[in-house]
Amino acid sequence: MPSRRTVLAATAGVAATLALGDTAHADDSKPDDSELRSLVSRMTLEEKVGQLFVMRVYGHSATAPDQADIDANLKEIGVRTAAELIEKYRVGGIIYFTWAHNTRDPHQIAGLSDGIQRASLGLPRGLPVLISTDQEHGIVCRVGKPATLFPGAMAMGAGGSRGDARTLGRISGAELRAMGIRQDYSPVADVNVNPANPVIGVRSLGADPDAVAGLVAAEVGGYQASSVAATAKHFPGHGDTAVDSHYGFPVITHSREVWEKLDAVPFRAAIRAGIASIMTAHIQFPALDDSGDPATLSHPIVTGILRGELGYDGVVVTDSLGMEGVRTKYGDDRVPVLALKAGVDQLLNPPSLDVAWHAVLNAVRAGELTEARLDESVLRILRLKAKLRLFDEPYVGQAGVDRAVGTPAHLAAADRIAGRTTTLLVNEGGLLPLSRSTHRKLLVVGADPASPSGTTGPPTGVLAAALTELGFTATALSTGTAPSTATVAKAVAAAQDADAVVVGTYNVTATSPQKTLVEQLLATGRPVVAVAVRNPYDVAQLPSVPGFLAAYSWTDVELRAAARVIAGKTDPRGRLPVPVQRADDPARVLYPIGYGLSY
Structure with a gap:
């Protein structure tokens, strides 16, 4: 078997000519894959099967x-460590999660990444591992402060x-790369046209397909300029669902014509921008495939439309194979085989790797899948690794972490960008900005949802601290997403001592106790400013609030931006990217798309 040095030498030429910064020209000149094809031809069947999987593993x-x-790890995967996972299954990718304790801090992440590469490259015919994560920013972040x-x-x-x-994309990509993460499952290209969408919502860039497409292409360019x-x-588009595919099987009822004009637009833009990988959705889309299969397992959708009609020849990765949407119709032993038959390349996070790995292996041995079919996907995966220079530069070390991650320049850029996003929807009587002389003493109440990695504490506390830094005296009182009668009474009593009240709202419905909280706070006669910390649709449920802002998330950077708007330190510049009915x-x-007030 060739040594690691031999593998690197065999692919060095390809790696040197396929930097991701050049992906915009990928369609103009196909790379010379002769070295990579030679590598694939020398791989065992077991090694090829392993390259197709991207797996979770617990530990720092x-x-x-x-x-x-x-x-x-022993309970879920049958191994003790990431190194054992790689040795047993030769997985081509590993995905990091906060809950799997992979992302404690940047230096630890870089060390974990290098340890994973060392374990893989130390094996006979060792190949670099493509490490991925979901760093969407906003409510989905795996790597925090x-x-x-x-x-x-x-x-x-x-x-x-x-x-x-x-x-x-450029800054986030540079920081991820410094930690050894080379594939980011972002951006979300779904066009969110359903206010009741429980899984996409604020993870989408908006409801206007052309606007979404432009932002998707720009973000892709930024990430890939940083070699991530x-x-x-989620292809072919997850923006009009009322079911969360983690827990059910959504159905998209768009016609083919609607899909072309709505859902397809951002994906076409991503492909034109040289997107390195596209993730499939566990949704049923009868207008594109009437078999009843999820898109992840649909040959007409993955091979017929994505590869054939849209001309995409990059890596296709499934959404997590542990989600209910892909497990409803078939068993866990059939899902990975059917996904490969549909045309995908990477099989993400199956519930049982052993079951999935052996299912693919046995499907080839039985003739249901050909080894040539596996070779197509393995070649795409290795080509991507070469583009990322993983064969030449698999390790990141520690020195680059301090140079790249969380630098003052990067943090300042994030704050500047956040300052251009807060949207003012209601400002009756010019209530906002609040005056530090008239409204010095503030009560900050509201929902404190489970914190993503982008927060340092409960949203009420973060917002109160930010307002205090801006010259107010702000007190935080968490009332939750479903405040009890006693909690509402406590907030109303506290409001008596305040000059104004700021309320963080979170997905308010017609029957939400949050409505009761806001109505009773309004009844105190104190000025009330509401800040939607997730969906901007909350404003429709709270028509009597005299001041209403949309922050779109409860992460620190967005709450600090909202505080600056409340204090008049920043003019509200955001405009609704979705309509509010x-x-x-x-x-x-x-309120239509594009609506937003200014000072």
């Missing part, structure tokens, strides 16, 4: 995780700047 270290993580956290997608849509989107593979998701008549638009 590749070889010495904590005992609890060893126990979790001190890394730079940007506003989430819908906030970026409210800002509307392609330059800002490219900056986000961007991933447009009337609560009493959803067929009528209350």
Whole structure:
């Protein structure tokens, strides 16, 4: 078997000519894959099967995780460590999660990444591992502070700047790369046209397909200029669902014509921008495939439309194979085989790697899948690794972390961008900005949802601290997403001692106790300012609030930006990237796309 040095030498020429910064020209001149094809031809069937999988693993270290993580790995994967996972299954990719204890801090992440590469490259015919994560920013972040956290997608849509989107990708990509993460499952290219969408929502850049497309392409360019593979998701479009595919099987009822004009537009733009990978959705889309299969397992959608009609020949990765949307119709032993038959390349995070790995292996041995079919996907995966220079530069070390991650310049850029996203929807009587002389004493109440990695504490506390830094005296009182009668009474009593009240709202519905909280606070006669910390649609449920802002997320960077708007330190510049319908008549638009007030 060739040594690691032999493998590197065999692919060095390809790696040197395929830097991701050149992907915009990928369609103009196909790379010479002769070295990579030769490598594939020497791989065993087991090695090829392993390259197709991207798997979770618990622990902060590749070889010495904590005992609890060893126990979790033994229970779910049958190995003790990441190094054992690689040795047993030869996986081509590993995905990092916060809950898997992979992302404690940037230096630890870099050490884990190097440990994973060392374990893989130390094996006979060792290949570099493509390490990935979901760093969407906003409500989905796997790597937290001190890394730079940007506003989430819908906030970026409210800002509307392609330059800002490219900056986000470039900086976030540089920081991820410094930690050894070379594939980011972002940007979300779904066009969110359903206010009731429980899984996409503010993870989408908006409801206007052309605006979304421009921002997606810009973000792709930024990430890939930093040699991180961007991933447009979730093909063929997850923006009009009322079911979360983690827990159910959504159905998209768009016609083919609607799909062409709506869902397809951002994906076409991503492909034109040289997108390195595209993630499939676990949704049923009868207009594109009437078999009843999820798109992830659909040959007409993946091979017929994505590869054939859209001309995409990059890496296609499934969404997590542990999600209910892809497991509803078939068993876990059939899903990976059917996904490969549909045309995907990377099989992400199956519930049982052993079941999935052997299912693919046995399908080839039985003739259901050909080894030539596997070779197509393995070649795409190795080509991407070569583009990322993983064969030449698999390790990141520690020195680059301090140079790249959470630098003052990066943090300042995130704050500047956030300052262009906060959207003012209601300002009766010129209530905002609040005056430090008239409204010095503030009460900050509201929802404190589970914190993503982009937060340093409960949103009420972060917002109160930011307002205090701006010259107010702000007190935080968490009332939750479903405040009880006693909690509402406590907030009303506290409001008596305040000059004004700031309320953080979170997905308010017609029957939400949050409505009761806001109505009773209004009854105190104190000025009330509401800040939607997730969906901007909350404003339709709270028509009596005299001041209303949309922050689109409860991460620190967005709450600090909202505080600056409340204090008048920043003019509100964000504009709605989605329409808000009337609560009493959803067929009528209350605030259209592009709406937003200024001071």
